[in-house]
Amino acid sequence: EAQVTQNPRYLITVTGKKLTVTCSQNMNHEYMSWYRQDPGLGLRQIYYSMNVEVTDKGDVPEGYKVSRKEKRNFPLILESPSPNQTSLYFCASSHGTGAHYEQYFGPGTRLTVT
Amino acid sequence: GENVEQHPSTLSVQEGDSAVIKCTYSDSASNYFPWYKQELGKRPQLIIDIRSNVGEKKDQRIAVTLNKTAKHFSLHITETQPEDSAVYFCAAFGNEKLTFGTGTRLTIIP
Numbered sequence: 065e066a067q068v069t070q071n072p073r074y075l076i077t078v079t080g081k082k083l084t085v086t087c088s089q090n091m092n093h094e095y096m097s098w099y100r101q102d103p104g105l106g107l108r109q110i111y112y113s114m115n116v117e118v119t120d121k122g123d124v125p126e127g128y129k130v131s132r133k134e135k136r137n138f139p140l141i142l143e144s145p146s147p148n149q150t151s152l153y154f155c156a157s158s159h160g161t162g163a164h165y166e167q168y169f170g171p172g173t174r175l176t177v178t
Numbered sequence: 179g180e181n182v183e184q185h186p187s188t189l190s191v192q193e194g195d196s197a198v199i200k201c202t203y204s205d206s207a208s209n210y211f212p213w214y215k216q217e218l219g220k221r222p223q224l225i226i227d228i229r230s231n232v233g234e235k236k237d238q239r240i241a242v243t244l245n246k247t248a249k250h251f252s253l254h255i256t257e258t259q260p261e262d263s264a265v266y267f268c269a270a271f272g273n274e275k276l277t278f279g280t281g282t283r284l285t286i287i288p
Contacts, residue, residue, distance in 0.1 A: 097276075099278075104280060105280060106278040106279055106280040107222070107267060107278040108278070120274070154222070162271070164209070164210040167212075167214075167276065170221065172221055
């Protein structure tokens with residue numbers, strides 16, 4: 065089954081404790097990206113990747129890191145989480161090297177930073 | 179960068195009536211405009227999209243119109259049904275980025 069998976073689905077952590085949210089897709093998609101969803105703000109892009117070893121900042125990259133060492137995986141790293149990073153996070157992928165194709169979203173990761 | 183504004187933020191319509199959601203964008207270079215539906219607790223899913231060389235696209239009860247001159251596009255849902263209740267997001271693609279609107283919560287009243 066074609067899908068995007070994220071882990072963990074729910075995470076409660078404390079300020080400053082490094083964490084990684086994994087994202088994996090099995091559709092051989094070139095393009096992958098991370099979004100955060102906050103009430104009243106919609107979906108805002110954090111980082112995106114057009115292919116292996118190619119990543120770039122989205123609209124809200126501060127406090128986040130990503131890597132794309134393999135085509136199928138695109139982990140999101142929070143080196144020192146803060147309470148303002150409490151949010152619902154979605155990973156997405158699409159074929160082609162851009163977001164001008166259908167984005168397939170993962171199930172979401174709800175992160176709470178205390 | 180691109181700025182996408184979406185209105186209204188909430189919309190309630192009687193079952194069977196039509197619903198219209200409008201979005202404006204700022205970057206004239208944007209050339210792809212998708213609409214996503216997000217049901218409660220679920221992930222966003224594409225329902226329809228339109229590219230800049232097309233003015234209108236229809237898929238059963240859903241249609242999207244694009245006015246490139248005015249830089250606005252709209253989602254039209256006809257003969258609304260209870261399962262249309264959800265949050266709808268418009269988006270615009272330009273300069274390698276997809277920028278979303280802030281969402282419209284659509285409620286269908288039985």
